[in-house]
Amino acid sequence: MQPNSRIGVVSCGQPQGCCPGVGGIFSAFLHGRYLATLDYLGQNVEFFLLKILHVGIILLFTYFLLKMRVVLTNRIFDRSVNNMHKVNTIKTLFLSGTRYIIYVVAVLMILSVFKINVTPMLASAGILGLAMGIGAQSLIKDILTGFFIIFEGHFHVGERIEINNQVIGTVEELGLRVTTVREWSGKKFIIGNAEIKSIRNYNRGYLRAIISIAVPFEEDLHLVFETLDQVCRYITATYADKLLKDESDSFVEPPQVFGITDINDNSRGMVFTLTAVVAPEHCTFLEREFRRLVVEYFQNAGITVSYAQFNEMLKLKGGFGR
Numbered sequence: 001m002q003p004n005s006r007i008g009v010v011s012c013g014q015p016q017g018c019c020p021g022v023g024g025i026f027s028a029f030l031h032g033r034y035l036a037t038l039d040y041l042g043q044n045v046e047f048f049l050l051k052i053l054h055v056g057i058i059l060l061f062t063y064f065l066l067k068m069r070v071v072l073t074n075r076i077f078d079r080s081v082n083n084m085h086k087v088n089t090i091k092t093l094f095l096s097g098t099r100y101i102i103y104v105v106a107v108l109m110i111l112s113v114f115k116i117n118v119t120p121m122l123a124s125a126g127i128l129g130l131a132m133g134i135g136a137q138s139l140i141k142d143i144l145t146g147f148f149i150i151f152e153g154h155f156h157v158g159e160r161i162e163i164n165n166q167v168i169g170t171v172e173e174l175g176l177r178v179t180t181v182r183e184w185s186g187k188k189f190i191i192g193n194a195e196i197k198s199i200r201n202y203n204r205g206y207l208r209a210i211i212s213i214a215v216p217f218e219e220d221l222h223l224v225f226e227t228l229d230q231v232c233r234y235i236t237a238t239y240a241d242k243l244l245k246d247e248s249d250s251f252v253e254p255p256q257v258f259g260i261t262d263i264n265d266n267s268r269g270m271v272f273t274l275t276a277v278v279a280p281e282h283c284t285f286l287e288r289e290f291r292r293l294v295v296e297y298f299q300n301a302g303i304t305v306s307y308a309q310f311n312e313m314l315k316l317k318g319g320f321g322r
Contacts, residue, residue, distance in 0.1 A: 054113045062106040069098050090151060139177065141194035146176035149193060155201050160280075162200035163191060206244045206252065207283040209276045211290040212261065214269040214306035221270075227301045228257045228272060231293045235276065239289065242282035253277035255290075269306030 077091045155161045155171055162168045163181065167189050173180035179196065181189045215224050232255035236243070244252045255276040262271035274294075278286050298305060 051113055055110055058106055058109050058113070062102060065102050066099065069102070070095065073098075138192070138194060142177045142192045144194075145196065146174075146179070146193035149179075149196070150174065150176070154199055155203075159201060159203040161202065163189075164195070164197050165200075167191070202283070203280045205280070206277050207280045208253070209274075209278050209283050209287045209290065211274045211287055211294070213272050213274075213294055214264055215272060216269045216304055216306050219303055223301060224270075224272065224303060225257060227297050227303060228274060228294065231290065231297050232256055232274060232276075234293060235286065235290065239282075239286060242278055242286055244277045244279055251277075264306070 073091055073095055077094075149155070155174070157171050157174050160168070160170050161181065163179075167181055167183065169181040169183040169187075169189065171179065172182050172188070177193060179191050179193055181191065183189070213228075235255040236251070240251075243254065246252055253276060255274065258273040258275045260270050261273040263269075264271055274290055276286065276290075295305070
């Protein structure tokens with residue numbers, strides 16, 4: 001290659017009109033050859049305009065695809081009205097995923113316009129992705145588990161659930177990687193989705209309020225049944241709006257005395273159980289009301305609730321220190 005004496009830059013020896021070198025432009029500016037630079041650009045103006053036109057077409061097409069995907073996605077998913085929360089969750093994930101795919105394809109097309117070979121970049125990305133996948137298996141498991149939790153609708157934000165028989169609370173956040181649950185005490189648990197092995201959902205369909213009361217053996221059995229039946233009738237009359245009803249406006253399972261469900265020798269009494277099928281959001285409240293009314297009605301009827309006979313147990317065991 002020979003120096004070009006007219007503009008003082010290195011010539012590639014190829015005919016004018018070929019792909020211009022970026023180094024030629026910067027070299028001309030560094031040497032203050034303003035007119036020579038204008039001449040250089042003027043000779044290749046068609047090349048630059050063509051490249052800019054190609055990039056503009058790609059960007060315009062990308063914008064069009066981004067808008068069209070939103071319209072088509074809304075038309076497809078809005079037809080399902082059975083579970084709008086599930087539909088909105090899946091729609092959000094789909095829109096987010098397709099947006100990134102469109103961005104990546106657009107960048108690769110723009111690089112190809114400027115004759116940049118993207119094959120080594122794709123190969124490097126594949127190797128990097130493989131290495132990251134091996135080193136982040138737990139992260140991938142979290143994401144896959146989170147996707148299926150959302151897709152299958154195991155639980156949603158705002159529902160009361162129990163995870164792994166350990167954490168009971170309200171779902172505050174549901175993401176692809178972690179689930180956030182806040183207990184009634186205010187404690188906030190952040191759980192990796194891959195760690196979720198079992199789920200109890202207290203907000204699906206109905207719940208059965210179950211209240212157990214231990215009564216001493218000495219109490220009148222018929223009086224206890226009659227008093228508990230009065231409690232059930234009061235709950236039915238006062239809180240009918242919180243009990244679950246079927247299509248005919250009849251109670252699915254009204255408050256009732258289920259019967260004697262245990263004979264507890266340690267507490268020296270019989271265990272009576274009351275049940276009622278209620279709407280999930282009212283279950284905790286009705287259980288509290290059941291217990292309050294049972295204590296109140298038992299006191300009025302002179303019925304004693306069983307409690308551990310601690311002093312007598314000490315006597316039988318010979319007291320402390322023996």
